[in-house]
Amino acid sequence: MTRVLLSTYGTRGDVDPLVALAVELRALGADVRMCTPPDEEFADRLAGLGIESVPVGPPVRALMRPTAPPTAAELTRYRAELLETQFDVLPAAAGGCDALVAAGLAQVAARSVAEAAGIRYVYATYAAVNLPSPHHAPPPRPGWPEPEGADNAALWELDAQRVNAQFREPLNAHRAALGLQPVDNVRDHVYSERPWLAADPVLGPWPETAxxxxxxxxxxxxxDERPLPAELTAFLDDGPPPVHVGFGSIGPAPDIARWSVEASRARGHRVLVSRGWADLAVDDCFAIGDVNHQRLFGRLAAVVHHGGAGTTQTAARAGVPQVAVPLRVADNPYWAGRVAATGVGAALDGPTATFETLTAAVDTALAPETRARAAALGAGIRTDGATTAARLLLDELR
Incomplete structure (x- = not known):
């Protein structure tokens, strides 16, 4: 039997796509285990699906505390500790496996572990912006200052230098202990020469790059087959489609949630607020926890969110207009830009947003022509990405 180790570190947006791949691999007859953060919700989800889980690193919820985000020094320490933990845990987790699929740059040790074990290595990312290209700048990396005034090629070079400064020395020390040659460019080593892009080609296409x-x-x-909670279904049935306001694992910039609610209500719409990891709350709003977005989003007037890959994809597939208000974190600004570029909604820069600009964005999202574009785009969104990836991996292994 083919055995595959899947590994990532991050929030639900990082873990859930690999869970989807794991389910498809198992349906095709492969045995799968997953390395994830040790947070209870990830372990419970995998246990419910019968997938073996291997905890790696500190709980990720602790990093996402909304009141006091990690400092640059804390993030540097977390990254260094995560590298050491990966070299401690991944070799045993990869034992007996035929391939290792790693998602996210935080998986710095994964390729070396795969090389030492003599197994197939695949790097996957969920957004084109994470891969070097002259067509876009690198995404903001938490804890590192954003450079300004340089072209994309120079920004990618600086990005590589920063990754090297954090990881090259300890990575090469571990590689030497494994009998492997040193690497010069850690980022490109992790990405490999043939990375996989787990993003919809209509919503987030790859710009061809030499x-x-x-x-x-x-x-x-x-x-997602889960039914919506009875009280939520009753709320939806009791009036016109509401606007959904939620920011996932991200704590939104101050006042963004309240302004979103006020702007939506000023246009005559009811509002749902998703509490998320930040335990978001707005007075006099119907608040929800973890619910089935695939069932919910099709019943909404619009979705106001943080620009996460999963939320953007789910809203696009549902054909619902979007307002993306990201912090300058990872691929969130990229997905916000894709919302605006495809005409299915509006995008703002979270840290500089005002009530006036947010109100204008809500107006754009609620316009009939925006809903028509969102519906047209949704009809073209693919749903077979995990199946395609699973078949591709197993075909290559065979």
């Missing part, structure tokens, strides 16, 4: 062979599979999602 020197990098990117395999775009489509986004990795799985069908």
């Amino acid at each position: 020197g990098l062979e990117v395999v775009q599979t489509g986004a990795w999602t799985r069908v």
Whole structure:
């Protein structure tokens, strides 16, 4: 039996796509285990699906505390500790496996572990902006200052230098202990020469770039069969479609949630507020926890969110207009830009947003022509990305 180790570190947006891939691999007869953060919700989800989980690193919820985000020094320490933990845990987790699929740059040790074990290595990312290209600048990396005034090539070079400064020395020390040659460019080593892009080709296409062979599979999602809570269904049935305001694992910039609610109500819409990891709350709003977005989003007037890959994909597939208000973190600004570029909504820069600009964005999202574009885009969103990736991996292994 083919055995595959899947590994990532991050929030639900990082873990859920790999869960979708794991489910498809198992359906095709492979045995799968997953390395994830040790947070209870991830372990419970995998246990419920019968997938073996291997905890790696500190709980990720502790890093996402909304009141006091980690400092640059704390993030540097976390990254260093995570590298050491990966070299401690991944070799045993990869034992007996035929392939290791790693998602996210935080998986710095994964390729070395795969090399030492003599097994197939695949790097996957969920957004084109994470891969080097002259067509876009690198995404903001938490804890590192954003450079300004340089072209994209120079920004990618600076990005590589920063990754090297954090990881090259300890990575090469571990590689030497494993009998492996040192690497010069840690980032590109992790990405490999043939990375996989788990993003929808309509919503987040890869711009063809010389020197990098990117395999775009489509986004990795799985069908969510959970019913909506009875009280939420009753709320939806009791009036016109509401606006959904939620920011996932991200704590939004001050006042963003309240302004979103006020702007939506000023246009005559009811509002749902998703509490998320930040335990978001707005007075006099119907608040919800973890619910099935695939069922919910199709019943909404619009979705106001943080620009996460999963939320953007789910809203696009549902054909619902969006307002993306990201912090300058990871790929969130990229997905916000894709919302605006495809005409399915509006995008703002979270730290500089005002009530006036947010109100204008809500107006754009609620316009009939925006809903028509969102519906048209949704009809073209693929749903077979995880199946495509699973078949591709197993075909290559065979």
